[in-house]
Amino acid sequence: MILIEETEQFVQAFHATDFSGHDYAHIERVRRMALRIAAAEGGDLRIIELAALLHDVADSKLGGTSERVDRHLLSRVSESDRLHILEIINSLSFKGGNRPPMKTLEGKIVQDADRLDAIGAIGIARTFQFAGQFKEPMYVPGLVPREPGDRTGTTSALHHFDEKLFRLKDLMNTKTAKVIAEDRHRYMMEFVERFKQEWEDRSS
Numbered sequence: 001m002i003l004i005e006e007t008e009q010f011v012q013a014f015h016a017t018d019f020s021g022h023d024y025a026h027i028e029r030v031r032r033m034a035l036r037i038a039a040a041e042g043g044d045l046r047i048i049e050l051a052a053l054l055h056d057v058a059d060s061k062l063g064g065t066s067e068r069v070d071r072h073l074l075s076r077v078s079e080s081d082r083l084h085i086l087e088i089i090n091s092l093s094f095k096g097g098n099r100p101p102m103k104t105l106e107g108k109i110v111q112d113a114d115r116l117d118a119i120g121a122i123g124i125a126r127t128f129q130f131a132g133q134f135k136e137p138m139y140v141p142g143l144v145p146r147e148p149g150d151r152t153g154t155t156s157a158l159h160h161f162d163e164k165l166f167r168l169k170d171l172m173n174t175k176t177a178k179v180i181a182e183d184r185h186r187y188m189m190e191f192v193e194r195f196k197q198e199w200e201d202r203s204s
Contacts, residue, residue: 003076007053014057014064020133021126022056026117030055034113040176045066047081047106051088058089066090084133101173108173116177120184122190123165139199159194161192183195 014076015024016142019121031052050073073082090105091100092114102108117123128138132146142187145162146155155163172178196202 021129030113036110037176043105051110112177
């Protein structure tokens with residue numbers, strides 16, 4: 001438990017000033033979801049929990065690096081566990097949906113948990129929070145969604161649904177996550193339709 005507590009403190013400090021939707025509350029939700037999926041699917045809980053806690057410390061858009069995660073794990077876990085956790089974290093990102101599949105069950109579970117937090121009601125809220133943080137507009141009618149992995153050109157919070165979020169349902173690895181994703185995906189579809197109705201003054 002000491003290792004988990006030390007990691008919690010380390011991660012809390014890293015995310016303390018984040019307002020992009022990648023705060024410590026996001027980390028906690030991913031950890032809880034990962035452990036929930038693991039309860040049904042199996043896997044090494046210690047690896048899953050550590051990878052879930054540390055996954056965004058390596059994210060360059062948040063100012064993180066893999067080396068920072070590596071330094072935290074060094075001397076705290078075995079070399080095989082350290083390499084396993086780093087492999088999960090470095091393979092986690094969406095990157096247009098074209099990343100190679102996760103090699104281990106633990107990686108699949110953490111990836112599913114992270115992706116589930118990007119969809120549904122929380123995912124909607126995080127999308128608009130992220131767009132505001134990075135000065136992207138809420139919506140630009142007529143704008144063509146970017147191709148997967150394209151980081152150039154203009155986008156908006158609402159276009160992010162077509163560019164990424166609507167694709168996540170079909171990218172879930174585990175049966176447990178697939179079931180949860182169906183419901184969250186349906187909610188997002190309803191939200192986007194309602195958003196466009198209100199934007200265009202077509203709502204009742």
